[in-house]
Amino acid sequence: xxxxxxxxxMRKGMLEYCILLLLHxxxxxxxxxxxxxxxxxxxxxxxxxxxxxxxxxxxxxxxYEWQESTQGPPRKYYAxxxxxxxxxxxxxxxxxxxxxxxxxxxxxxxxxxxxx
Amino acid sequence: xxxxxxxxxMRKGMLEYCILLLLHxxxxxxxxxxxxxxxxxxxxxxxxxxxxxxxxxxxxxxxYEWQESTQGPPRKYYAxxxxxxxxxxxxxxxxxxxxxxxxxxxxxxxxxxxxx
DNA sequence: AATATATACTTTGCAATACAAGGTACTAAA
DNA sequence: TTTAGTACCTTGTATTGCAAAGTATATATT
Numbered sequence: 640x641x642x643x644x645x646x647x648x649m650r651k652g653m654l655e656y657c658i659l660l661l662l663h664x665x666x667x668x669x670x671x672x673x674x675x676x677x678x679x680x681x682x683x684x685x686x687x688x689x690x691x692x693x694x695x696x697x698x699x700x701x702x703y704e705w706q707e708s709t710q711g712p713p714r715k716y717y718a719x720x721x722x723x724x725x726x727x728x729x730x731x732x733x734x735x736x737x738x739x740x741x742x743x744x745x746x747x748x749x750x751x752x753x754x755x
Numbered sequence: 756x757x758x759x760x761x762x763x764x765m766r767k768g769m770l771e772y773c774i775l776l777l778l779h780x781x782x783x784x785x786x787x788x789x790x791x792x793x794x795x796x797x798x799x800x801x802x803x804x805x806x807x808x809x810x811x812x813x814x815x816x817x818x819y820e821w822q823e824s825t826q827g828p829p830r831k832y833y834a835x836x837x838x839x840x841x842x843x844x845x846x847x848x849x850x851x852x853x854x855x856x857x858x859x860x861x862x863x864x865x866x867x868x869x870x871x
Numbered sequence: 872a873a874t875a876t877a878t879a880c881t882t883t884g885c886a887a888t889a890c891a892a893g894g895t896a897c898t899a900a901a
Numbered sequence: 902t903t904t905a906g907t908a909c910c911t912t913g914t915a916t917t918g919c920a921a922a923g924t925a926t927a928t929a930t931t
Contacts, residue, residue, distance in 0.1 A: 763918070763919085764918090766918085767916095767917070767918065768917090770917095770918080799918090799919095800918085800919065800920080801919095802918080802919050802920060802921075803917085803918050803919055803920095806917080806918090807917085807918085810917090824926095824927085826927075826928075827926070827927055827928080828925065828926035828927060829926080829927095
């Protein structure tokens with residue numbers, strides 16, 4: 640067991656949340672997203688991102704629009720739908736619960752509810 | 756896509772960390788662990804826990820000792836090995852990075868490094 | 872002794888998903 | 902026409918959470 644694998648496992652499921660968080664701030668296309676996640680210290684590759692975006696689109700949490708690029712082929716700009724915004728709020732709750740759980744286990748005693 | 760599935764995915768990978776955190780405080784056997792995680796608001800079932808404990812043991816992060824019970828069959832008490840303690844510190848870092856990433860994406864701008 | 876109940880540990884099969892690796896398509900410059 | 906750059910997509914694999922069913926041990930009841 641190596642640390643990289645463990646970190647990768649830890650990111651599972653978080654990715655979806657992070658992408659919705661990111662798109663909550665505004666539309667973006669795949670390379671945008673990868674770049675912005677990298678700046679937030681989350682490394683994602685194309686093979687991970689594209690299927691995930693497609694899945695979220697099929698679930699009606701995201702939609703996209705083609706937009707011309709001044710340089711290169713057109714881009715798919717993804718944005719949250721209303722369902723996506725609502726779903727994001729659920730994930731916010733789930734994240735809060737998870738951090739709360741870890742805090743309980745770390746401290747060994749009391750719960751600290753993090754509100755943001 | 757339902758919220759339960761998303762939450763389940765989010766917990767993936769975190770489980771390992773939570774179990775190591777829990778065992779860091781002292782040995783426990785499976786039903787113990789399930790109970791303590793439930794108190795920390797993390798629902799885990801046997802079919803998830805047993806294979807995970809076995810894997811962690813095979814990776815030399817955990818060891819166990821049989822102990823008699825006053826009521827029922829003997830129990831496998833699991834505890835962290837030295838490797839397990841070291842690995843836990845790596846997961847602490849990974850967790851800190853992840854919360855940092857989410858905080859960056861949530862706030863939209865600045866990083867807040869959480870030290871515990 | 873035989874049966875029932877509670878407790879604890881284990882295994883099998885399935886579904887979800889991160890990732891590596893390779894592929895397709897479009898644009899513009901050499 | 903070729904090359905380089907950008908963007909999007911697909912296939913195959915490994916990992917792992919979970920439901921469900923199974924095995925084993927100890928104690929109480931009949």
